[in-house]
Amino acid sequence: MALSRRRLLAGSGLLLGGAAAVGVPRLARAQGAPVRVGFMLPYTGTFAQIGIAIENGFRMALAEQGGKLAGREVQWFKVDDESEPSKGVENAQKLAQRDKVDVIVGTVHSGVQMGIQKVARETGVLSLIPNAGVHAATRALCAPNVFRTSFSNSQPTLALGKPMMDKGLKKAVWLSWKYAAGEEAFEGFKDSYTKAGGTIVKDLWLPFPNVEFQALLTEIASLKPDAVACMFAGAAAGKFMKDYAAAGLQGKIPLWGSGFLTEGVLDAAGAAADGVMTTMHYSDSLDTPRNKHFRTEYAKAFKAQPDVYSVQGYDAGLLLLAGAKAVGGDLSAKPALYKAMESAVIDSPRGRWTMSRAHNPVQDFYLRRVEKGENKVIGVAAKALSDSGAGCKLA
Structure with missing residues:
Protein backbone atom coordinates (compact mmCIF):
# COMPACT_ATOMS: atom_id res chain seq x y z
CA MET A 1 0.00 0.00 0.00
CA ALA A 2 2.82 2.42 0.89
CA LEU A 3 4.60 1.64 -2.35
CA SER A 4 1.50 2.21 -4.45
CA ARG A 5 0.92 5.58 -2.79
CA ARG A 6 4.53 6.63 -3.37
CA ARG A 7 4.16 5.83 -7.05
CA LEU A 8 0.84 7.63 -7.19
CA LEU A 9 2.17 10.77 -5.49
CA ALA A 10 5.32 10.73 -7.58
CA GLY A 11 3.20 10.46 -10.70
CA SER A 12 1.19 13.52 -9.68
CA GLY A 13 4.37 15.52 -9.11
CA LEU A 14 3.94 15.82 -5.35
CA LEU A 15 7.12 14.04 -4.30
CA LEU A 16 9.25 15.61 -6.97
CA GLY A 17 7.85 19.07 -6.36
CA GLY A 18 8.31 18.75 -2.60
CA ALA A 19 11.91 17.60 -2.88
CA ALA A 20 12.79 20.48 -5.15
CA ALA A 21 11.02 23.10 -3.08
CA VAL A 22 12.32 22.28 0.38
CA GLY A 23 15.82 23.37 1.36
CA VAL A 24 17.92 21.50 3.90
CA PRO A 25 17.76 24.18 6.66
CA ARG A 26 13.96 24.33 6.54
CA LEU A 27 13.71 20.53 6.53
CA ALA A 28 15.99 20.30 9.52
CA ARG A 29 13.88 22.77 11.46
CA ALA A 30 10.68 20.98 10.46
CA GLN A 31 11.95 17.67 11.75
CA GLY A 32 13.09 19.16 15.04
CA ALA A 33 9.67 19.02 16.70
CA PRO A 34 6.71 16.68 16.49
CA VAL A 35 3.71 17.53 14.34
CA ARG A 36 0.84 18.35 16.69
CA VAL A 37 -2.40 16.69 15.52
CA GLY A 38 -5.64 17.45 17.32
CA PHE A 39 -8.75 15.26 17.12
CA MET A 40 -12.00 17.11 17.83
CA LEU A 41 -14.51 14.30 17.59
CA PRO A 42 -17.45 12.86 19.53
CA TYR A 43 -16.16 10.29 22.03
CA THR A 44 -19.37 10.13 24.09
CA GLY A 45 -23.04 10.10 23.14
CA THR A 46 -24.85 8.98 20.00
CA PHE A 47 -21.96 9.54 17.60
CA ALA A 48 -19.18 8.12 19.80
CA GLN A 49 -18.58 5.06 17.60
CA ILE A 50 -18.30 7.30 14.54
CA GLY A 51 -15.66 9.40 16.28
CA ILE A 52 -13.67 6.32 17.20
CA ALA A 53 -13.90 4.95 13.64
CA ILE A 54 -12.62 8.24 12.20
CA GLU A 55 -9.69 8.38 14.61
CA ASN A 56 -8.84 4.73 13.90
CA GLY A 57 -8.80 5.35 10.17
CA PHE A 58 -6.63 8.45 10.47
CA ARG A 59 -4.12 6.73 12.74
CA MET A 60 -4.00 3.74 10.38
CA ALA A 61 -2.97 5.95 7.45
CA LEU A 62 -0.02 7.29 9.43
CA ALA A 63 0.83 3.87 10.88
CA GLU A 64 1.40 2.64 7.33
CA GLN A 65 4.15 5.26 7.12
CA GLY A 66 5.84 4.16 10.33
CA GLY A 67 3.65 6.39 12.47
CA LYS A 68 5.35 9.51 11.16
CA LEU A 69 4.39 12.43 8.95
CA ALA A 70 7.04 12.96 6.27
CA GLY A 71 9.66 11.74 8.73
CA ARG A 72 8.42 13.77 11.69
CA GLU A 73 7.14 12.32 14.92
CA VAL A 74 3.47 12.96 15.72
CA GLN A 75 2.05 14.22 19.01
CA TRP A 76 -1.67 13.61 19.53
CA PHE A 77 -4.27 15.75 21.28
CA LYS A 78 -7.95 14.89 21.79
CA VAL A 79 -11.07 16.85 22.68
CA ASP A 80 -14.51 15.27 23.05
CA ASP A 81 -16.83 17.64 21.20
CA GLU A 82 -19.88 15.86 22.70
CA SER A 83 -21.78 16.63 19.46
CA GLU A 84 -22.66 19.89 21.18
CA PRO A 85 -22.74 22.90 18.81
CA SER A 86 -22.76 25.42 21.68
CA LYS A 87 -19.29 24.20 22.71
CA GLY A 88 -17.87 24.07 19.18
CA VAL A 89 -15.88 27.31 19.25
CA GLU A 90 -14.61 26.76 22.80
CA ASN A 91 -13.41 23.23 22.06
CA ALA A 92 -11.74 24.20 18.79
CA GLN A 93 -9.95 27.04 20.56
CA LYS A 94 -8.58 24.58 23.12
CA LEU A 95 -6.79 22.77 20.32
CA ALA A 96 -5.79 25.78 18.24
CA GLN A 97 -4.73 28.16 21.03
CA ARG A 98 -4.09 26.10 24.15
CA ASP A 99 -2.51 23.03 22.53
CA LYS A 100 -1.22 24.93 19.47
CA VAL A 101 -1.91 22.03 17.13
CA ASP A 102 -0.76 22.12 13.51
CA VAL A 103 -3.98 20.50 12.30
CA ILE A 104 -7.48 19.88 13.65
CA VAL A 105 -9.22 16.69 12.48
CA GLY A 106 -12.97 17.01 13.04
CA THR A 107 -15.87 16.55 13.16
CA VAL A 108 -19.09 14.54 12.72
CA HIS A 109 -21.92 16.93 13.65
CA SER A 110 -22.45 19.78 11.17
CA GLY A 111 -23.44 22.21 13.93
CA VAL A 112 -20.18 21.55 15.79
CA GLN A 113 -18.29 21.86 12.51
CA MET A 114 -19.41 25.46 12.20
CA GLY A 115 -17.56 26.17 15.46
CA ILE A 116 -14.40 24.61 14.07
CA GLN A 117 -14.91 26.54 10.85
CA LYS A 118 -15.00 29.85 12.72
CA VAL A 119 -11.80 29.08 14.62
CA ALA A 120 -10.05 27.77 11.50
CA ARG A 121 -10.88 30.91 9.56
CA GLU A 122 -9.77 33.17 12.41
CA THR A 123 -6.55 31.38 13.39
CA GLY A 124 -5.46 29.84 10.08
CA VAL A 125 -5.00 26.38 11.63
CA LEU A 126 -5.26 23.58 9.08
CA SER A 127 -8.68 21.93 9.36
CA LEU A 128 -9.54 18.49 7.95
CA ILE A 129 -13.23 17.57 7.94
CA PRO A 130 -13.65 13.76 8.03
CA ASN A 131 -17.45 13.71 8.05
CA ALA A 132 -19.65 16.78 8.64
CA GLY A 133 -21.38 17.55 5.34
CA VAL A 134 -22.61 21.10 6.04
CA HIS A 135 -22.57 23.05 2.77
CA ALA A 136 -21.12 26.27 4.16
CA ALA A 137 -17.78 24.63 4.97
CA THR A 138 -16.93 24.30 1.28
CA ARG A 139 -19.27 26.95 -0.06
CA ALA A 140 -19.89 30.43 1.39
CA LEU A 141 -17.52 29.95 4.35
CA CYS A 142 -14.80 28.03 2.52
CA ALA A 143 -11.18 28.79 3.39
CA PRO A 144 -7.72 27.96 2.00
CA ASN A 145 -6.89 25.98 5.16
CA VAL A 146 -10.11 23.90 5.29
CA PHE A 147 -10.35 20.59 3.42
CA ARG A 148 -13.14 17.99 3.52
CA THR A 149 -12.50 14.28 2.92
CA SER A 150 -16.10 13.05 3.15
CA PHE A 151 -19.00 14.59 1.22
CA SER A 152 -21.29 17.59 1.12
CA ASN A 153 -24.82 16.92 2.36
CA SER A 154 -26.24 17.17 -1.14
CA HIS A 281 -19.41 7.04 -2.00
CA TYR A 282 -18.44 3.77 -0.30
CA SER A 283 -19.70 0.30 0.44
CA ASP A 284 -18.27 -2.43 2.66
CA SER A 285 -18.79 -4.85 -0.22
CA LEU A 286 -16.87 -2.81 -2.79
CA ASP A 287 -15.04 -5.53 -4.69
CA THR A 288 -11.59 -4.06 -5.31
CA PRO A 289 -8.15 -5.20 -4.16
CA ARG A 290 -7.61 -1.82 -2.50
CA ASN A 291 -10.76 -2.08 -0.40
CA LYS A 292 -10.22 -5.73 0.50
CA HIS A 293 -6.69 -5.02 1.69
CA PHE A 294 -7.82 -2.00 3.69
CA ARG A 295 -10.57 -3.96 5.39
CA THR A 296 -8.23 -6.82 6.26
CA GLU A 297 -5.58 -4.54 7.75
CA TYR A 298 -8.10 -2.43 9.64
CA ALA A 299 -9.67 -5.52 11.19
CA LYS A 300 -6.23 -6.75 12.27
CA ALA A 301 -5.32 -3.41 13.83
CA PHE A 302 -8.56 -2.59 15.63
CA LYS A 303 -10.39 -5.92 16.02
CA ALA A 304 -13.41 -4.34 14.34
CA GLN A 305 -14.85 -3.97 10.86
CA PRO A 306 -14.31 -0.61 9.13
CA ASP A 307 -17.16 1.47 7.76
CA VAL A 308 -17.57 4.62 5.68
CA TYR A 309 -16.48 6.73 8.67
CA SER A 310 -13.26 4.72 9.03
CA VAL A 311 -12.56 5.32 5.34
CA GLN A 312 -13.18 9.07 5.62
CA GLY A 313 -10.77 9.28 8.58
CA TYR A 314 -8.22 7.18 6.71
CA ASP A 315 -8.47 9.44 3.69
CA ALA A 316 -7.98 12.53 5.88
CA GLY A 317 -4.70 10.93 6.94
CA LEU A 318 -3.74 10.20 3.33
CA LEU A 319 -4.48 13.79 2.34
CA LEU A 320 -2.32 15.18 5.13
CA LEU A 321 0.46 12.76 4.22
CA ALA A 322 0.36 13.92 0.60
CA GLY A 323 0.66 17.55 1.62
CA ALA A 324 3.36 16.91 4.23
CA LYS A 325 5.53 14.93 1.81
CA ALA A 326 5.34 17.75 -0.73
CA VAL A 327 6.79 20.24 1.76
CA GLY A 328 9.26 17.88 3.40
CA GLY A 329 7.30 17.86 6.62
CA ASP A 330 7.31 21.64 7.04
CA LEU A 331 3.63 22.36 7.65
CA SER A 332 4.43 26.05 8.14
CA ALA A 333 5.03 26.29 4.36
CA LYS A 334 1.30 26.83 3.98
CA PRO A 335 0.91 27.97 0.34
CA ALA A 336 2.91 24.97 -0.90
CA LEU A 337 1.16 22.66 1.55
CA TYR A 338 -2.30 23.74 0.42
CA LYS A 339 -1.36 23.55 -3.24
CA ALA A 340 -0.15 19.98 -2.79
CA MET A 341 -3.33 18.98 -0.97
CA GLU A 342 -5.47 20.61 -3.64
CA SER A 343 -3.72 18.63 -6.39
CA ALA A 344 -3.45 15.30 -4.56
CA VAL A 345 -5.01 12.13 -5.97
CA ILE A 346 -6.16 10.02 -3.04
CA ASP A 347 -5.88 6.28 -3.60
CA SER A 348 -8.75 5.40 -1.29
CA PRO A 349 -10.61 2.18 -0.44
CA ARG A 350 -13.65 3.98 -1.90
CA GLY A 351 -11.82 4.51 -5.21
CA ARG A 352 -9.48 7.27 -6.30
CA TRP A 353 -10.74 10.78 -5.77
CA THR A 354 -9.52 14.34 -6.19
CA MET A 355 -10.19 17.67 -4.50
CA SER A 356 -12.51 20.28 -5.95
CA ARG A 357 -11.47 23.92 -6.11
CA ALA A 358 -13.67 24.52 -3.07
CA HIS A 359 -11.85 21.69 -1.19
CA ASN A 360 -14.59 19.05 -1.33
CA PRO A 361 -14.05 15.52 -2.74
CA VAL A 362 -14.79 14.86 -6.40
CA GLN A 363 -15.72 11.20 -6.21
CA ASP A 364 -17.73 8.32 -7.60
CA PHE A 365 -21.05 7.40 -5.99
Missing part, protein backbone atom coordinates in the same frame (compact mmCIF):
# COMPACT_ATOMS: atom_id res chain seq x y z
CA GLN A 155 -23.71 14.89 -2.87
CA PRO A 156 -25.26 11.47 -2.09
CA THR A 157 -28.70 12.64 -3.24
CA LEU A 158 -27.25 14.36 -6.30
CA ALA A 159 -26.53 10.81 -7.41
CA LEU A 160 -30.11 9.58 -6.85
CA GLY A 161 -32.05 11.25 -9.65
CA LYS A 162 -30.73 9.58 -12.79
CA PRO A 163 -30.77 5.95 -11.56
CA MET A 164 -34.33 6.42 -10.29
CA MET A 165 -35.43 7.70 -13.69
CA ASP A 166 -33.50 4.89 -15.38
CA LYS A 167 -35.79 2.51 -13.44
CA GLY A 168 -38.86 4.33 -14.75
CA LEU A 169 -39.70 5.92 -11.40
CA LYS A 170 -41.08 9.20 -12.70
CA LYS A 171 -43.06 10.44 -9.68
CA ALA A 172 -41.54 10.55 -6.20
CA VAL A 173 -42.27 11.73 -2.68
CA TRP A 174 -39.41 13.14 -0.61
CA LEU A 175 -39.22 12.56 3.15
CA SER A 176 -36.69 13.73 5.76
CA TRP A 177 -36.19 15.62 9.00
CA LYS A 178 -36.62 19.39 8.84
CA TYR A 179 -33.07 20.41 9.70
CA ALA A 180 -30.02 21.63 7.81
CA ALA A 181 -28.73 18.22 6.68
CA GLY A 182 -32.19 17.14 5.52
CA GLU A 183 -32.79 20.35 3.62
CA GLU A 184 -29.37 20.20 1.97
CA ALA A 185 -29.96 16.57 1.00
CA PHE A 186 -33.27 17.60 -0.54
CA GLU A 187 -31.45 20.22 -2.59
CA GLY A 188 -29.34 17.48 -4.16
CA PHE A 189 -32.30 15.21 -4.83
CA LYS A 190 -34.48 17.96 -6.28
CA ASP A 191 -31.70 19.09 -8.59
CA SER A 192 -30.79 15.64 -9.91
CA TYR A 193 -34.29 14.17 -10.13
CA THR A 194 -36.00 17.09 -11.84
CA LYS A 195 -33.10 17.51 -14.29
CA ALA A 196 -33.49 13.83 -15.18
CA GLY A 197 -37.19 14.46 -15.92
CA GLY A 198 -38.75 13.32 -12.66
CA THR A 199 -41.59 14.99 -10.76
CA ILE A 200 -41.58 15.45 -6.99
CA VAL A 201 -45.21 14.90 -6.03
CA LYS A 202 -44.70 16.22 -2.51
CA ASP A 203 -41.91 16.85 -0.02
CA LEU A 204 -42.72 15.72 3.52
CA TRP A 205 -40.89 16.71 6.70
CA LEU A 206 -40.59 15.76 10.37
CA PRO A 207 -39.14 17.91 13.15
CA PHE A 208 -35.68 16.66 14.15
CA PRO A 209 -35.26 14.14 15.81
CA ASN A 210 -38.91 12.97 15.69
CA VAL A 211 -39.33 9.29 14.73
CA GLU A 212 -43.12 9.09 14.59
CA PHE A 213 -43.51 8.20 10.90
CA GLN A 214 -46.99 6.71 10.76
CA ALA A 215 -49.00 9.77 9.66
CA LEU A 216 -46.57 10.48 6.84
CA LEU A 217 -46.51 6.86 5.74
CA THR A 218 -50.30 6.94 5.53
CA GLU A 219 -50.06 10.05 3.37
CA ILE A 220 -47.50 8.38 1.11
CA ALA A 221 -49.83 5.42 0.63
CA SER A 222 -52.62 7.77 -0.44
CA LEU A 223 -50.36 9.68 -2.84
CA LYS A 224 -49.27 6.45 -4.59
CA PRO A 225 -45.96 7.72 -5.99
CA ASP A 226 -43.68 5.57 -8.12
CA ALA A 227 -41.04 5.77 -5.37
CA VAL A 228 -40.05 7.41 -2.09
CA ALA A 229 -36.69 9.17 -1.69
CA CYS A 230 -35.44 10.07 1.77
CA MET A 231 -32.60 11.00 4.08
CA PHE A 232 -32.42 9.54 7.57
CA ALA A 233 -29.46 8.23 9.55
CA GLY A 234 -28.64 6.25 12.67
CA ALA A 235 -31.16 4.36 14.77
CA ALA A 236 -34.01 6.43 13.34
CA ALA A 237 -33.20 5.13 9.86
CA GLY A 238 -33.58 1.55 11.05
CA LYS A 239 -36.92 2.37 12.66
CA PHE A 240 -38.09 4.17 9.52
CA MET A 241 -37.43 1.12 7.33
CA LYS A 242 -39.23 -1.16 9.81
CA ASP A 243 -42.20 1.21 9.97
CA TYR A 244 -42.21 1.48 6.15
CA ALA A 245 -42.46 -2.29 5.85
CA ALA A 246 -45.05 -2.54 8.62
CA ALA A 247 -47.21 0.01 6.78
CA GLY A 248 -47.35 -2.37 3.83
CA LEU A 249 -45.25 -0.14 1.54
CA GLN A 250 -42.23 -2.42 1.18
CA GLY A 251 -42.33 -4.08 -2.22
CA LYS A 252 -45.14 -1.80 -3.40
CA ILE A 253 -43.50 1.63 -3.44
CA PRO A 254 -39.71 1.35 -3.91
CA LEU A 255 -37.67 3.05 -1.19
CA TRP A 256 -34.56 5.00 -2.21
CA GLY A 257 -32.29 7.21 -0.16
CA SER A 258 -28.98 8.75 0.71
CA GLY A 259 -26.58 5.97 1.65
CA PHE A 260 -26.71 6.88 5.32
CA LEU A 261 -30.20 5.37 5.40
CA THR A 262 -28.69 1.89 5.50
CA GLU A 263 -25.28 2.53 7.11
CA GLY A 264 -24.80 0.68 10.37
CA VAL A 265 -28.48 -0.22 10.85
CA LEU A 266 -29.02 -3.27 8.66
CA ASP A 267 -28.94 -5.69 11.58
CA ALA A 268 -31.52 -3.61 13.43
CA ALA A 269 -33.75 -3.19 10.37
CA GLY A 270 -33.60 -6.86 9.43
CA ALA A 271 -35.78 -7.97 6.53
CA ALA A 272 -37.42 -4.52 6.40
CA ALA A 273 -34.30 -3.22 4.65
CA ASP A 274 -34.40 -5.80 1.84
CA GLY A 275 -34.51 -4.13 -1.56
CA VAL A 276 -33.81 -0.61 -0.32
CA MET A 277 -31.74 1.33 -2.88
CA THR A 278 -29.16 3.92 -1.87
CA THR A 279 -26.36 6.00 -3.36
CA MET A 280 -23.11 6.36 -1.43
CA TYR A 366 -22.16 3.78 -6.04
CA LEU A 367 -25.65 2.44 -6.54
CA ARG A 368 -26.37 -0.07 -3.78
CA ARG A 369 -29.17 -2.50 -3.01
CA VAL A 370 -29.71 -4.18 0.35
CA GLU A 371 -29.50 -7.94 -0.09
CA LYS A 372 -29.33 -10.38 2.83
CA GLY A 373 -28.19 -7.74 5.28
CA GLU A 374 -25.53 -6.22 3.04
CA ASN A 375 -25.27 -3.06 0.94
CA LYS A 376 -24.42 -4.74 -2.36
CA VAL A 377 -22.87 -2.52 -5.05
CA ILE A 378 -24.75 -2.99 -8.30
CA GLY A 379 -23.23 -0.16 -10.30
CA VAL A 380 -21.91 3.39 -10.36
CA ALA A 381 -24.67 5.96 -9.91
CA ALA A 382 -22.49 8.97 -10.74
CA LYS A 383 -18.87 9.32 -11.86
CA ALA A 384 -16.58 12.03 -10.46
CA LEU A 385 -19.45 13.88 -8.81
CA SER A 386 -18.61 17.31 -7.42
CA ASP A 387 -20.45 19.65 -5.09
CA SER A 388 -21.28 22.99 -6.70
CA GLY A 389 -19.06 25.00 -4.35
CA ALA A 390 -21.53 27.84 -4.76
CA GLY A 391 -20.39 31.03 -3.07
CA CYS A 392 -16.85 29.82 -2.41
CA LYS A 393 -14.37 32.52 -3.33
CA LEU A 394 -11.58 29.95 -3.64
CA ALA A 395 -13.33 28.47 -6.68
